[in-house]
Amino acid sequence: MSPRLILAATAAATILLGLAPSALAEDPNDVLPDGPGKDVVVRACTGCHEAFQISEKPRAPIEWEMTIGKMVDNGAELTPQENDIVYAYLLKHFGKPAAGDAAPPVPKAAAPPSR
Numbered sequence: 001m002s003p004r005l006i007l008a009a010t011a012a013a014t015i016l017l018g019l020a021p022s023a024l025a026e027d028p029n030d031v032l033p034d035g036p037g038k039d040v041v042v043r044a045c046t047g048c049h050e051a052f053q054i055s056e057k058p059r060a061p062i063e064w065e066m067t068i069g070k071m072v073d074n075g076a077e078l079t080p081q082e083n084d085i086v087y088a089y090l091l092k093h094f095g096k097p098a099a100g101d102a103a104p105p106v107p108k109a110a111a112p113p114s115r
């Protein structure tokens with residue numbers, strides 16, 4: 001490669017790298033609120049499906065417990081300690097009262113516009 005070609009290739013790479021951040025601005029994990037445990041959830045829970053799968057529906061404590069267990073069966077890698085961290089995070093941000101608790105129903109999120 002001539003020095004000129006290398007220069008041109010470097011310039012092209014620089015332009016491409018410069019464009020990358022805006023192309024990635026739409027981070028599907030933005031639906032996960034910041035807080036302790038988010039890093040574990042992002043690592044262990046967003047490899048197979050988007051975080052929206054997690055955030056779309058509030059679940060009762062027992063439902064999260066079972067869902068996490070099911071995901072571990074699916075192949076999610078969690079140490080026992082991480083299991084607790086993920087459980088606490090999900091319950092805090094996407095929890096709902098256990099069935100039987102006298103609480104008003106969680107309002108349904110607005111349906112996305114159909115096209």
Ligand code: HEC
Pocket residue numbers: 041044045046047048049053054067068070071074075076077078086090
């Ligand atoms: C190895 C791949 C994999 C990993 C890792 C994974 N999931 Fe899943 N997840 C799936 C698959 C496959 C489905 C759909 C089938 C099912 O429900 O098991 C799913 C479905 C879900 C659903 C919807 C299930 C339902 O019953 O409505 C939730 C909620 C969910 N995952 C949460 C999580 C959480 C939280 C984690 C991290 C602890 C996680 N997932 C990690 C593969 C994975």
